[in-house]
Amino acid sequence: MPACPCPGNLAHILLLNSRLRRTWGVKFFYPRQHTVTREVWCGGVGLHTGADVTIRLKPAPPDFGIRFQRTDLTGKPVITAHYRQVVDTFQATTIGIAGAVVGTVEHLMAAFYGCGVDNVLVEVDGPEIPILDGSAAPYTGLIRKAGVREQDAVRRCLIVDRPMVVKEDGAYIRVTPSDHFRIDCAIDFPHPLVGKQRYSWSFCENSFKREIAKARTFGFLKDVRKLQTMGRAQGGSLANAIVLDECGLLNREGFRYADECVRHKLLDFMGDLALIGMPVVGAFHVHRAGHSLHSRFLKQLMTRPGTCSLAQPSCIPTGVFPASRLPAFAGQISSVAKPI
Template identity: 40%
Template sequence: MQTTVQSSVAFKGVGLHSGQPACATILPAPAGQGIVFRRTDADPAQADIPALWSHVNQSPLCTLLENEHGMSVSTVEHIMAALVGCGIHNAVIEIDGPEVPILDGSSAMFVRGILSRGVRRMAAPLQALRILRPVEVIRGAASARLTPHDTLLVEFAIEFEDAAIGTQKKTLNMSNGSFVRELSTSRTFCRKADVDAMRANGLALGGTLENAVVVDGEKVLSPGGLRHADEAVRHKMLDAVGDLGLAGLPILGHYHGVRAGHALTNDLLHAVFSQPDCYEIVECDAATTARLPGADVHWDEIPEVA
Protein backbone atom coordinates (compact mmCIF):
# COMPACT_ATOMS: atom_id res chain seq x y z
CA MET A 1 0.00 0.00 0.00
CA GLN A 2 1.01 3.63 -0.41
CA THR A 3 2.48 5.49 2.56
CA THR A 4 2.97 8.93 4.05
CA VAL A 5 4.52 10.28 7.26
CA GLN A 6 2.51 9.95 10.47
CA SER A 7 3.05 13.60 11.43
CA SER A 8 5.07 16.63 10.39
CA VAL A 9 8.81 17.01 11.01
CA ALA A 10 10.91 20.14 10.45
CA PHE A 11 14.58 20.55 9.54
CA LYS A 12 16.45 23.82 10.00
CA GLY A 13 19.87 24.74 8.65
CA VAL A 14 21.46 26.70 5.82
CA GLY A 15 21.46 26.34 2.06
CA LEU A 16 24.70 24.84 0.74
CA HIS A 17 25.09 27.34 -2.08
CA SER A 18 23.26 30.41 -0.77
CA GLY A 19 24.51 30.21 2.82
CA GLN A 20 21.10 31.55 3.88
CA PRO A 21 18.94 30.09 6.67
CA ALA A 22 16.54 27.45 5.38
CA CYS A 23 13.74 25.38 6.88
CA ALA A 24 12.04 22.38 5.27
CA THR A 25 9.03 20.66 6.88
CA ILE A 26 7.76 17.26 5.72
CA LEU A 27 3.99 16.89 6.17
CA PRO A 28 1.53 14.05 5.53
CA ALA A 29 -0.21 14.05 2.14
CA PRO A 30 -3.12 12.12 0.61
CA ALA A 31 -2.69 8.95 -1.40
CA GLY A 32 -1.92 9.49 -5.06
CA GLN A 33 -0.39 12.93 -4.62
CA GLY A 34 3.27 11.88 -4.64
CA ILE A 35 5.97 14.22 -3.34
CA VAL A 36 5.39 17.97 -3.71
CA PHE A 37 7.59 20.87 -2.60
CA ARG A 38 5.64 23.97 -1.47
CA ARG A 39 7.32 27.37 -1.23
CA THR A 40 5.78 29.11 1.79
CA ASP A 41 7.33 32.43 0.74
CA ALA A 42 5.42 32.47 -2.57
CA ASP A 43 1.90 33.16 -3.80
CA PRO A 44 -0.04 30.00 -2.85
CA ALA A 45 -1.32 29.72 -6.43
CA GLN A 46 2.24 29.37 -7.68
CA ALA A 47 3.91 27.68 -4.72
CA ASP A 48 3.69 23.95 -5.52
CA ILE A 49 6.58 22.24 -7.32
CA PRO A 50 6.07 18.53 -8.14
CA ALA A 51 9.06 16.31 -7.37
CA LEU A 52 9.15 14.85 -10.87
CA TRP A 53 11.83 14.29 -13.52
CA SER A 54 9.91 16.51 -15.94
CA HIS A 55 10.30 19.51 -13.58
CA VAL A 56 14.10 19.33 -13.31
CA ASN A 57 16.00 22.38 -14.55
CA GLN A 58 19.40 20.76 -14.94
CA SER A 59 22.22 22.19 -12.86
CA PRO A 60 25.78 20.80 -12.57
CA LEU A 61 25.97 21.16 -8.78
CA CYS A 62 22.62 19.89 -7.49
CA THR A 63 19.12 18.83 -8.50
CA LEU A 64 16.86 21.84 -9.04
CA LEU A 65 13.09 21.60 -9.56
CA GLU A 66 11.02 24.34 -11.19
CA ASN A 67 7.30 24.71 -11.88
CA GLU A 68 5.51 26.38 -14.77
CA HIS A 69 5.51 29.72 -12.89
CA GLY A 70 9.29 29.79 -12.59
CA MET A 71 9.18 28.97 -8.87
CA SER A 72 12.10 26.69 -7.96
CA VAL A 73 13.70 24.71 -5.16
CA SER A 74 17.24 23.35 -5.30
CA THR A 75 19.43 20.71 -3.60
CA VAL A 76 16.46 18.35 -3.27
CA GLU A 77 18.46 15.13 -3.79
CA HIS A 78 19.28 14.33 -0.14
CA ILE A 79 15.75 14.76 1.20
CA MET A 80 14.39 12.85 -1.81
CA ALA A 81 16.83 10.01 -1.11
CA ALA A 82 15.64 9.89 2.50
CA LEU A 83 12.00 9.68 1.41
CA VAL A 84 12.77 6.89 -1.07
CA GLY A 85 14.96 5.05 1.44
CA CYS A 86 12.27 5.22 4.13
CA GLY A 87 9.54 4.12 1.72
CA ILE A 88 7.52 7.38 1.76
CA HIS A 89 5.37 7.77 -1.37
CA ASN A 90 3.28 10.86 -0.52
CA ALA A 91 4.36 14.04 1.27
CA VAL A 92 4.27 17.82 1.09
CA ILE A 93 7.60 19.48 1.83
CA GLU A 94 7.03 23.07 2.89
CA ILE A 95 10.13 25.19 2.40
CA ASP A 96 10.64 28.85 3.23
CA GLY A 97 13.08 29.67 0.43
CA PRO A 98 14.76 28.42 -2.74
CA GLU A 99 17.08 25.79 -1.24
CA VAL A 100 16.71 22.72 1.00
CA PRO A 101 18.96 22.94 4.09
CA ILE A 102 22.17 20.93 3.67
CA LEU A 103 22.27 19.80 7.34
CA ASP A 104 25.32 17.49 7.67
CA GLY A 105 25.64 16.90 3.91
CA SER A 106 24.03 13.45 4.00
CA SER A 107 20.49 12.07 4.37
CA ALA A 108 20.96 10.87 7.95
CA MET A 109 19.12 13.71 9.72
CA PHE A 110 16.20 13.51 7.26
CA VAL A 111 15.98 9.74 7.81
CA ARG A 112 16.04 10.13 11.60
CA GLY A 113 13.33 12.77 11.46
CA ILE A 114 11.07 10.72 9.19
CA LEU A 115 11.43 7.51 11.20
CA SER A 116 10.99 9.35 14.51
CA ARG A 117 7.49 10.30 13.33
CA GLY A 118 6.70 6.93 11.79
CA VAL A 119 5.37 5.72 8.45
CA ARG A 120 1.60 5.54 7.89
CA ARG A 121 0.23 2.96 5.47
CA MET A 122 -2.73 4.14 3.43
CA ALA A 123 -5.79 2.46 1.97
CA ALA A 124 -4.53 2.79 -1.60
CA PRO A 125 -2.60 0.31 -3.73
CA LEU A 126 1.02 1.06 -4.62
CA GLN A 127 2.34 1.00 -8.18
CA ALA A 128 5.94 0.61 -9.32
CA LEU A 129 7.84 1.23 -12.54
CA ARG A 130 9.39 -2.00 -13.78
CA ILE A 131 12.22 -1.73 -16.33
CA LEU A 132 11.71 -4.19 -19.21
CA ARG A 133 14.80 -3.63 -21.35
CA PRO A 134 18.12 -1.73 -21.07
CA VAL A 135 18.12 2.06 -21.43
CA GLU A 136 21.40 4.00 -21.37
CA VAL A 137 22.61 7.58 -21.75
CA ILE A 138 26.25 8.59 -22.27
CA ARG A 139 28.06 11.92 -21.97
CA GLY A 140 31.75 11.54 -22.75
CA ALA A 141 33.30 9.26 -20.12
CA ALA A 142 30.13 9.31 -17.99
CA SER A 143 27.18 6.97 -18.39
CA ALA A 144 23.97 5.95 -16.64
CA ARG A 145 21.97 2.82 -17.42
CA LEU A 146 18.84 1.04 -16.22
CA THR A 147 18.34 -2.68 -16.91
CA PRO A 148 15.70 -5.17 -15.69
CA HIS A 149 15.88 -6.35 -12.08
CA ASP A 150 13.33 -7.44 -9.48
CA THR A 151 14.48 -4.83 -6.91
CA LEU A 152 16.16 -1.43 -7.04
CA LEU A 153 19.82 -2.38 -7.41
CA VAL A 154 22.27 0.53 -7.46
CA GLU A 155 25.80 0.19 -8.86
CA PHE A 156 28.26 3.07 -9.15
CA ALA A 157 31.85 3.69 -10.18
CA ILE A 158 33.86 6.90 -9.76
CA GLU A 159 37.41 7.99 -10.47
CA PHE A 160 39.11 11.12 -9.11
CA GLU A 161 42.74 12.19 -9.33
CA ASP A 162 42.84 13.04 -5.62
CA ALA A 163 44.30 10.03 -3.81
CA ALA A 164 41.89 10.54 -0.91
CA ILE A 165 39.12 9.40 -3.30
CA GLY A 166 40.80 7.66 -6.25
CA THR A 167 38.83 4.87 -7.93
CA GLN A 168 35.83 3.45 -6.06
CA LYS A 169 33.09 0.99 -7.03
CA LYS A 170 30.11 -0.34 -5.09
CA THR A 171 26.87 -2.25 -5.66
CA LEU A 172 23.95 -2.41 -3.22
CA ASN A 173 20.46 -3.85 -3.28
CA MET A 174 18.16 -1.17 -1.88
CA SER A 175 15.63 -3.60 -0.37
CA ASN A 176 15.53 -4.60 3.32
CA GLY A 177 16.40 -1.13 4.59
CA SER A 178 19.91 -1.10 3.14
CA PHE A 179 19.68 2.58 2.15
CA VAL A 180 19.29 3.54 5.80
CA ARG A 181 22.10 1.27 7.00
CA GLU A 182 24.60 1.63 4.17
CA LEU A 183 24.13 4.98 2.41
CA SER A 184 22.17 7.49 4.50
CA THR A 185 25.14 8.81 6.52
CA SER A 186 27.47 9.40 3.55
CA ARG A 187 28.19 13.10 2.98
CA THR A 188 28.61 15.16 -0.14
CA PHE A 189 32.26 15.62 -1.08
CA CYS A 190 34.42 17.96 -3.12
CA ARG A 191 38.01 18.92 -3.87
CA LYS A 192 39.46 21.94 -2.07
CA ALA A 193 40.36 23.52 -5.42
CA ASP A 194 36.70 23.23 -6.50
CA VAL A 195 35.53 24.81 -3.24
CA ASP A 196 37.85 27.75 -3.78
CA ALA A 197 36.60 28.18 -7.36
CA MET A 198 32.92 27.96 -6.35
CA ARG A 199 33.29 30.50 -3.57
CA ALA A 200 35.08 32.87 -5.94
CA ASN A 201 31.92 32.66 -8.07
CA GLY A 202 29.50 33.18 -5.17
CA LEU A 203 28.62 29.49 -4.72
CA ALA A 204 28.98 27.00 -1.85
CA LEU A 205 28.62 29.89 0.60
CA GLY A 206 26.99 27.58 3.15
CA GLY A 207 29.57 24.83 2.78
CA THR A 208 31.77 23.94 5.76
CA LEU A 209 34.13 21.15 6.72
CA GLU A 210 31.26 19.80 8.88
CA ASN A 211 28.64 19.46 6.09
CA ALA A 212 30.92 18.23 3.31
CA VAL A 213 33.94 15.99 2.95
CA VAL A 214 36.68 18.21 1.51
CA VAL A 215 39.79 16.55 0.10
CA ASP A 216 43.10 17.93 -1.08
CA GLY A 217 45.26 15.31 -2.75
CA GLU A 218 45.85 12.58 -0.16
CA LYS A 219 44.39 14.62 2.69
CA VAL A 220 40.85 14.63 4.07
CA LEU A 221 40.44 18.12 5.52
CA SER A 222 37.13 17.53 7.31
CA PRO A 223 37.47 16.92 11.08
CA GLY A 224 37.16 13.28 12.01
CA GLY A 225 37.98 12.10 8.50
CA LEU A 226 35.70 9.74 6.59
CA ARG A 227 32.64 7.93 7.92
CA HIS A 228 33.34 5.11 5.44
CA ALA A 229 36.52 4.34 3.52
CA ASP A 230 34.40 4.55 0.35
CA GLU A 231 32.18 7.40 1.51
CA ALA A 232 32.50 9.21 -1.83
CA VAL A 233 30.98 6.46 -3.97
CA ARG A 234 28.34 5.80 -1.30
CA HIS A 235 27.30 9.45 -1.53
CA LYS A 236 27.09 9.24 -5.32
CA MET A 237 24.77 6.26 -4.84
CA LEU A 238 22.72 8.27 -2.32
CA ASP A 239 22.36 11.07 -4.89
CA ALA A 240 21.28 8.56 -7.53
CA VAL A 241 18.59 7.13 -5.24
CA GLY A 242 17.23 10.65 -4.67
CA ASP A 243 17.33 11.56 -8.36
CA LEU A 244 15.66 8.28 -9.36
CA GLY A 245 12.93 9.11 -6.85
CA LEU A 246 11.85 11.82 -9.30
CA ALA A 247 10.40 9.06 -11.50
CA GLY A 248 7.31 9.49 -9.30
CA LEU A 249 7.05 5.74 -8.65
CA PRO A 250 9.37 3.21 -6.99
CA ILE A 251 11.69 1.70 -9.61
CA LEU A 252 12.29 -2.01 -10.11
CA GLY A 253 15.54 -2.04 -12.06
CA HIS A 254 19.33 -2.11 -11.94
CA TYR A 255 20.85 1.40 -12.08
CA HIS A 256 24.50 1.51 -13.14
CA GLY A 257 26.27 4.88 -13.00
CA VAL A 258 29.83 5.54 -14.17
CA ARG A 259 31.02 9.05 -13.26
CA ALA A 260 27.37 10.03 -13.50
CA GLY A 261 25.91 13.16 -11.93
CA HIS A 262 22.47 14.66 -11.35
CA ALA A 263 21.96 15.80 -14.94
CA LEU A 264 22.86 12.42 -16.44
CA THR A 265 20.47 10.55 -14.14
CA ASN A 266 17.76 13.00 -15.17
CA ASP A 267 18.65 12.38 -18.84
CA LEU A 268 18.19 8.68 -18.11
CA LEU A 269 14.67 9.22 -16.76
CA HIS A 270 13.85 11.32 -19.84
CA ALA A 271 15.09 8.42 -21.98
CA VAL A 272 12.99 5.89 -20.07
CA PHE A 273 9.75 7.86 -20.30
CA SER A 274 10.31 8.64 -23.99
CA GLN A 275 10.30 4.88 -24.75
CA PRO A 276 7.07 3.33 -23.40
CA ASP A 277 8.15 -0.14 -24.52
CA CYS A 278 11.08 -0.16 -22.07
CA TYR A 279 8.94 -0.13 -18.90
CA GLU A 280 5.60 -1.08 -17.45
CA ILE A 281 3.60 0.17 -14.49
CA VAL A 282 2.74 -2.69 -12.14
CA GLU A 283 0.55 -2.86 -9.05
CA CYS A 284 2.62 -4.10 -6.15
CA ASP A 285 1.62 -7.27 -4.35
CA ALA A 286 3.05 -8.11 -0.93
CA ALA A 287 6.10 -9.86 -2.40
CA THR A 288 6.95 -6.93 -4.68
CA THR A 289 6.46 -4.38 -1.92
CA ALA A 290 8.82 -6.32 0.33
CA ARG A 291 11.59 -5.79 -2.24
CA LEU A 292 11.20 -2.01 -2.38
CA PRO A 293 13.38 0.52 -0.50
CA GLY A 294 12.02 1.25 2.95
CA ALA A 295 9.96 -1.93 3.17
CA ASP A 296 11.82 -3.24 6.22
CA VAL A 297 13.42 -0.23 7.92
CA HIS A 298 13.96 -0.33 11.66
CA TRP A 299 14.74 2.65 13.89
CA ASP A 300 17.57 0.82 15.66
CA GLU A 301 19.36 0.25 12.34
CA ILE A 302 20.06 3.94 11.75
CA PRO A 303 23.84 4.36 12.10
CA GLU A 304 25.13 6.76 14.70
CA VAL A 305 27.20 9.64 13.31
CA ALA A 306 29.57 12.03 15.01
Protein backbone atom coordinates (compact mmCIF):
# COMPACT_ATOMS: atom_id res chain seq x y z
CA MET A 1 0.00 0.00 0.00
CA PRO A 2 1.19 3.58 -0.57
CA ALA A 3 2.76 5.45 2.29
CA CYS A 4 0.46 7.39 4.59
CA PRO A 5 -0.06 10.83 2.99
CA CYS A 6 -0.04 12.79 6.23
CA PRO A 7 -1.18 16.42 5.93
CA GLY A 8 1.40 19.19 5.82
CA ASN A 9 1.59 22.96 5.75
CA LEU A 10 1.32 24.21 2.17
CA ALA A 11 2.63 27.69 2.91
CA HIS A 12 5.88 26.29 4.33
CA ILE A 13 6.23 23.82 1.48
CA LEU A 14 5.69 26.50 -1.18
CA LEU A 15 8.30 28.72 0.47
CA LEU A 16 10.71 25.80 0.61
CA ASN A 17 10.04 24.96 -3.04
CA SER A 18 10.95 28.46 -4.20
CA ARG A 19 14.28 28.20 -2.38
CA LEU A 20 14.98 24.68 -3.61
CA ARG A 21 14.42 25.65 -7.25
CA ARG A 22 17.26 28.14 -6.97
CA THR A 23 19.60 25.75 -5.15
CA TRP A 24 19.11 22.22 -6.43
CA GLY A 25 19.41 20.43 -9.75
CA VAL A 26 16.69 19.12 -12.04
CA LYS A 27 15.88 15.81 -10.35
CA PHE A 28 12.53 16.34 -8.65
CA PHE A 29 9.92 14.42 -6.68
CA TYR A 30 6.39 14.38 -8.11
CA PRO A 31 3.24 12.78 -6.66
CA ARG A 32 2.33 9.78 -8.82
CA GLN A 33 -0.93 8.15 -9.80
CA HIS A 34 -1.72 4.66 -8.53
CA THR A 35 -3.72 1.64 -9.66
CA VAL A 36 -4.34 -1.81 -8.25
CA THR A 37 -1.57 -4.34 -8.82
CA ARG A 38 -3.71 -7.31 -9.80
CA GLU A 39 -7.32 -8.25 -10.45
CA VAL A 40 -9.49 -9.12 -7.45
CA TRP A 41 -13.19 -9.77 -7.00
CA CYS A 42 -15.92 -10.01 -4.41
CA GLY A 43 -19.66 -10.57 -4.38
CA GLY A 44 -22.68 -9.78 -2.30
CA VAL A 45 -26.19 -8.42 -2.23
CA GLY A 46 -27.24 -4.94 -3.33
CA LEU A 47 -28.70 -2.90 -0.48
CA HIS A 48 -31.63 -1.47 -2.43
CA THR A 49 -32.17 -3.91 -5.29
CA GLY A 50 -31.53 -7.09 -3.32
CA ALA A 51 -29.70 -8.42 -6.39
CA ASP A 52 -26.73 -10.77 -6.05
CA VAL A 53 -23.83 -8.93 -7.66
CA THR A 54 -20.15 -9.63 -8.32
CA ILE A 55 -17.57 -6.92 -8.92
CA ARG A 56 -14.01 -7.18 -10.22
CA LEU A 57 -11.33 -4.55 -9.72
CA LYS A 58 -8.86 -4.46 -12.62
CA PRO A 59 -5.66 -2.45 -13.12
CA ALA A 60 -6.05 0.56 -15.40
CA PRO A 61 -3.58 2.85 -17.21
CA PRO A 62 -2.67 6.38 -16.07
CA ASP A 63 -5.36 9.06 -16.43
CA PHE A 64 -8.03 6.35 -16.79
CA GLY A 65 -9.81 7.35 -13.59
CA ILE A 66 -12.42 5.14 -11.95
CA ARG A 67 -14.84 3.53 -14.41
CA PHE A 68 -17.65 1.02 -13.95
CA GLN A 69 -18.51 -1.50 -16.66
CA ARG A 70 -21.87 -3.27 -16.69
CA THR A 71 -20.77 -6.68 -17.99
CA ASP A 72 -24.33 -8.06 -17.82
CA LEU A 73 -25.73 -5.60 -20.38
CA THR A 74 -25.55 -5.68 -24.16
CA GLY A 75 -22.48 -3.80 -25.32
CA LYS A 76 -21.05 -3.79 -21.80
CA PRO A 77 -21.43 -0.02 -21.33
CA VAL A 78 -18.81 1.87 -19.33
CA ILE A 79 -19.81 4.59 -16.86
CA THR A 80 -17.19 7.02 -15.63
CA ALA A 81 -17.30 7.74 -11.91
CA HIS A 82 -17.92 11.47 -12.20
CA TYR A 83 -20.27 13.97 -10.58
CA ARG A 84 -21.78 14.77 -13.99
CA GLN A 85 -22.85 11.14 -14.34
CA VAL A 86 -24.99 11.14 -11.16
CA VAL A 87 -28.57 10.23 -12.11
CA ASP A 88 -30.15 9.49 -8.71
CA THR A 89 -29.41 10.44 -5.10
CA PHE A 90 -32.33 8.88 -3.23
CA GLN A 91 -30.84 6.97 -0.27
CA ALA A 92 -27.63 6.33 -2.26
CA THR A 93 -25.59 7.70 -5.16
CA THR A 94 -26.32 6.20 -8.56
CA ILE A 95 -24.33 6.99 -11.70
CA GLY A 96 -25.42 6.17 -15.21
CA ILE A 97 -25.28 6.78 -18.94
CA ALA A 98 -27.76 6.00 -21.71
CA GLY A 99 -29.99 3.95 -19.43
CA ALA A 100 -27.20 1.89 -17.86
CA VAL A 101 -26.78 2.57 -14.15
CA VAL A 102 -24.67 1.50 -11.18
CA GLY A 103 -26.08 2.28 -7.74
CA THR A 104 -24.65 2.70 -4.24
CA VAL A 105 -21.14 3.54 -5.46
CA GLU A 106 -20.22 5.76 -2.49
CA HIS A 107 -18.63 3.19 -0.15
CA LEU A 108 -16.37 1.77 -2.86
CA MET A 109 -15.48 5.28 -4.05
CA ALA A 110 -14.58 6.28 -0.50
CA ALA A 111 -12.29 3.24 -0.27
CA PHE A 112 -10.52 4.23 -3.50
CA TYR A 113 -10.06 7.78 -2.20
CA GLY A 114 -8.88 6.61 1.21
CA CYS A 115 -6.40 4.10 -0.25
CA GLY A 116 -5.00 6.51 -2.84
CA VAL A 117 -6.23 4.61 -5.92
CA ASP A 118 -6.59 6.86 -8.99
CA ASN A 119 -7.17 4.41 -11.84
CA VAL A 120 -9.21 1.20 -11.87
CA LEU A 121 -11.81 -0.56 -13.99
CA VAL A 122 -14.68 -1.93 -11.90
CA GLU A 123 -16.57 -4.69 -13.69
CA VAL A 124 -20.03 -5.24 -12.21
CA ASP A 125 -22.64 -7.77 -13.34
CA GLY A 126 -25.66 -6.02 -11.86
CA PRO A 127 -27.28 -2.64 -11.19
CA GLU A 128 -25.74 -1.97 -7.80
CA ILE A 129 -22.46 -2.31 -5.91
CA PRO A 130 -22.68 -4.95 -3.13
CA ILE A 131 -23.31 -3.47 0.30
CA LEU A 132 -21.20 -6.17 2.05
CA ASP A 133 -21.17 -5.20 5.77
CA GLY A 134 -22.50 -1.68 5.15
CA SER A 135 -19.13 0.05 5.51
CA ALA A 136 -16.06 0.68 3.34
CA ALA A 137 -13.85 -1.70 5.35
CA PRO A 138 -14.40 -4.77 3.13
CA TYR A 139 -13.41 -2.67 0.13
CA THR A 140 -10.24 -1.36 1.75
CA GLY A 141 -9.43 -5.00 2.49
CA LEU A 142 -10.10 -5.93 -1.14
CA ILE A 143 -7.80 -3.14 -2.32
CA ARG A 144 -5.14 -4.30 0.12
CA LYS A 145 -5.47 -7.81 -1.30
CA ALA A 146 -5.05 -6.45 -4.83
CA GLY A 147 -2.07 -4.31 -3.88
CA VAL A 148 -1.49 -0.76 -5.05
CA ARG A 149 1.31 0.20 -7.43
CA GLU A 150 2.72 3.53 -8.50
CA GLN A 151 2.37 4.62 -12.13
CA ASP A 152 4.54 6.79 -14.32
CA ALA A 153 2.12 9.72 -14.38
CA VAL A 154 1.70 12.79 -12.20
CA ARG A 155 -1.36 12.94 -9.94
CA ARG A 156 -3.45 16.07 -10.38
CA CYS A 157 -4.95 17.88 -7.41
CA LEU A 158 -7.79 20.37 -6.93
CA ILE A 159 -7.20 23.43 -4.75
CA VAL A 160 -10.04 25.32 -3.07
CA ASP A 161 -9.28 29.03 -3.55
CA ARG A 162 -12.41 30.72 -2.17
CA PRO A 163 -15.05 29.87 0.45
CA MET A 164 -18.37 28.52 -0.81
CA VAL A 165 -21.55 27.28 0.86
CA VAL A 166 -24.60 25.43 -0.44
CA LYS A 167 -27.73 25.20 1.74
CA GLU A 168 -30.92 23.15 1.66
CA ASP A 169 -33.70 22.90 4.28
CA GLY A 170 -31.50 23.49 7.32
CA ALA A 171 -28.61 21.45 5.93
CA TYR A 172 -25.47 22.93 4.42
CA ILE A 173 -22.03 22.15 3.06
CA ARG A 174 -19.34 24.80 3.33
CA VAL A 175 -15.79 24.65 2.03
CA THR A 176 -12.91 27.00 2.80
CA PRO A 177 -9.30 27.13 1.61
CA SER A 178 -6.91 25.02 3.67
CA ASP A 179 -3.41 23.60 3.50
CA HIS A 180 -4.73 20.01 3.55
CA PHE A 181 -7.87 17.89 3.16
CA ARG A 182 -10.16 17.76 6.17
CA ILE A 183 -13.85 17.21 6.88
CA ASP A 184 -15.94 18.39 9.81
CA CYS A 185 -19.26 16.52 9.80
CA ALA A 186 -22.34 16.98 12.00
CA ILE A 187 -25.71 15.21 12.20
CA ASP A 188 -28.85 15.65 14.28
CA PHE A 189 -31.44 12.87 14.59
CA PRO A 190 -34.22 12.72 17.21
CA HIS A 191 -33.13 9.39 18.65
CA PRO A 192 -31.65 8.72 22.12
CA LEU A 193 -28.70 6.74 20.70
CA VAL A 194 -27.89 9.22 17.94
CA GLY A 195 -29.01 12.78 18.63
CA LYS A 196 -26.42 15.42 17.81
CA GLN A 197 -23.04 14.04 16.77
CA ARG A 198 -20.00 15.75 15.31
CA TYR A 199 -16.73 14.37 14.01
CA SER A 200 -13.70 16.22 12.62
CA TRP A 201 -11.11 14.37 10.60
CA SER A 202 -7.96 15.20 8.64
CA PHE A 203 -6.88 12.88 5.86
CA CYS A 204 -4.35 10.16 6.49
CA GLU A 205 -4.55 6.76 4.82
CA ASN A 206 -4.06 4.82 8.05
CA SER A 207 -6.54 6.95 9.97
CA PHE A 208 -9.11 6.44 7.20
CA LYS A 209 -8.93 2.69 7.67
CA ARG A 210 -8.92 2.97 11.45
CA GLU A 211 -11.42 5.79 12.06
CA ILE A 212 -13.73 6.04 9.04
CA ALA A 213 -13.80 2.92 6.84
CA LYS A 214 -15.44 0.64 9.43
CA ALA A 215 -18.45 2.91 10.06
CA ARG A 216 -21.63 1.22 8.78
CA THR A 217 -24.70 2.65 7.09
CA PHE A 218 -27.61 3.14 9.45
CA GLY A 219 -31.37 3.52 9.34
CA PHE A 220 -34.48 3.64 11.47
CA LEU A 221 -36.87 0.69 11.51
CA LYS A 222 -39.91 2.81 10.66
CA ASP A 223 -38.10 4.25 7.63
CA VAL A 224 -36.82 0.85 6.50
CA ARG A 225 -40.38 -0.48 6.34
CA LYS A 226 -41.48 2.49 4.25
CA LEU A 227 -38.54 2.08 1.90
CA GLN A 228 -39.30 -1.60 1.40
CA THR A 229 -42.89 -0.82 0.39
CA MET A 230 -41.38 1.53 -2.21
CA GLY A 231 -39.17 -1.24 -3.60
CA ARG A 232 -36.02 0.01 -1.88
CA ALA A 233 -33.85 -1.54 0.86
CA GLN A 234 -34.66 -5.00 -0.53
CA GLY A 235 -31.25 -6.33 0.49
CA GLY A 236 -31.04 -4.60 3.85
CA SER A 237 -30.47 -6.64 7.01
CA LEU A 238 -28.75 -6.48 10.38
CA ALA A 239 -25.72 -8.01 8.64
CA ASN A 240 -25.20 -4.93 6.50
CA ALA A 241 -26.71 -2.00 8.38
CA ILE A 242 -27.25 -0.49 11.79
CA VAL A 243 -30.99 -0.52 12.48
CA LEU A 244 -32.57 1.49 15.29
CA ASP A 245 -36.11 1.20 16.59
CA GLU A 246 -37.84 3.91 18.62
CA CYS A 247 -35.54 3.67 21.62
CA GLY A 248 -32.77 1.16 20.96
CA LEU A 249 -30.41 -0.66 18.63
CA LEU A 250 -31.43 -3.95 17.01
CA ASN A 251 -27.88 -5.09 16.22
CA ARG A 252 -26.68 -7.35 19.05
CA GLU A 253 -23.02 -6.45 18.58
CA GLY A 254 -23.74 -2.76 19.16
CA PHE A 255 -21.90 0.16 17.60
CA ARG A 256 -18.35 -0.10 16.31
CA TYR A 257 -17.79 3.47 17.49
CA ALA A 258 -19.90 5.48 19.94
CA ASP A 259 -20.38 8.02 17.14
CA GLU A 260 -20.54 5.52 14.28
CA CYS A 261 -23.49 7.27 12.64
CA VAL A 262 -21.74 10.58 12.04
CA ARG A 263 -18.57 8.79 10.94
CA HIS A 264 -20.60 6.96 8.31
CA LYS A 265 -22.09 10.24 7.09
CA LEU A 266 -18.53 11.52 6.72
CA LEU A 267 -17.67 8.37 4.76
CA ASP A 268 -20.65 8.94 2.45
CA PHE A 269 -19.56 12.51 1.77
CA MET A 270 -16.01 11.39 1.06
CA GLY A 271 -17.28 8.79 -1.42
CA ASP A 272 -19.40 11.36 -3.23
CA LEU A 273 -16.54 13.88 -3.18
CA ALA A 274 -14.39 11.27 -4.96
CA LEU A 275 -16.64 11.78 -8.00
CA ILE A 276 -14.64 14.95 -8.69
CA GLY A 277 -12.00 12.57 -10.03
CA MET A 278 -8.97 13.84 -8.14
CA PRO A 279 -7.84 14.63 -4.57
CA VAL A 280 -9.00 17.94 -3.09
CA VAL A 281 -7.18 20.36 -0.79
CA GLY A 282 -9.74 22.22 1.30
CA ALA A 283 -11.68 22.20 4.58
CA PHE A 284 -15.24 20.88 4.30
CA HIS A 285 -17.98 21.50 6.86
CA VAL A 286 -20.88 19.10 6.29
CA HIS A 287 -24.01 19.71 8.38
CA ARG A 288 -27.01 17.35 8.16
CA ALA A 289 -26.33 16.75 4.47
CA GLY A 290 -27.27 13.77 2.31
CA HIS A 291 -26.48 12.51 -1.18
CA SER A 292 -28.76 15.03 -2.90
CA LEU A 293 -27.03 18.01 -1.32
CA HIS A 294 -23.63 16.39 -1.91
CA SER A 295 -24.42 16.26 -5.64
CA ARG A 296 -25.61 19.87 -5.78
CA PHE A 297 -22.54 20.99 -3.90
CA LEU A 298 -20.11 19.22 -6.24
CA LYS A 299 -21.71 20.77 -9.32
CA GLN A 300 -21.47 24.26 -7.86
CA LEU A 301 -17.95 23.70 -6.56
CA MET A 302 -16.73 22.71 -10.00
CA THR A 303 -18.60 25.34 -12.01
CA ARG A 304 -18.62 28.51 -9.87
CA PRO A 305 -15.86 30.77 -11.28
CA GLY A 306 -12.86 31.34 -9.05
CA THR A 307 -13.76 28.75 -6.42
CA CYS A 308 -11.18 26.11 -7.37
CA SER A 309 -8.08 25.71 -9.46
CA LEU A 310 -6.09 22.80 -10.79
CA ALA A 311 -2.71 22.50 -9.11
CA GLN A 312 0.46 21.65 -10.95
CA PRO A 313 3.15 19.44 -9.36
CA SER A 314 5.82 21.31 -7.47
CA CYS A 315 9.54 20.86 -7.80
CA ILE A 316 10.83 19.11 -4.69
CA PRO A 317 14.24 17.45 -5.24
CA THR A 318 14.29 13.71 -4.71
CA GLY A 319 15.92 12.79 -1.44
CA VAL A 320 15.30 16.07 0.39
CA PHE A 321 12.48 14.37 2.32
CA PRO A 322 11.35 10.75 2.40
CA ALA A 323 8.30 10.31 0.19
CA SER A 324 6.37 9.05 3.23
CA ARG A 325 6.74 12.50 4.80
CA LEU A 326 5.43 14.38 1.79
CA PRO A 327 1.63 14.91 1.82
CA ALA A 328 0.53 13.19 -1.36
CA PHE A 329 -2.73 15.12 -1.57
CA ALA A 330 -1.60 18.56 -0.46
CA GLY A 331 2.15 18.95 -0.52
CA GLN A 332 3.22 18.78 -4.15
CA ILE A 333 1.57 21.93 -5.48
CA SER A 334 3.09 24.82 -7.36
CA SER A 335 2.56 28.43 -6.39
CA VAL A 336 0.85 29.02 -9.74
CA ALA A 337 -2.32 27.00 -10.31
CA LYS A 338 -4.29 27.05 -13.53
CA PRO A 339 -8.03 27.82 -13.32
CA ILE A 340 -10.36 24.97 -14.24
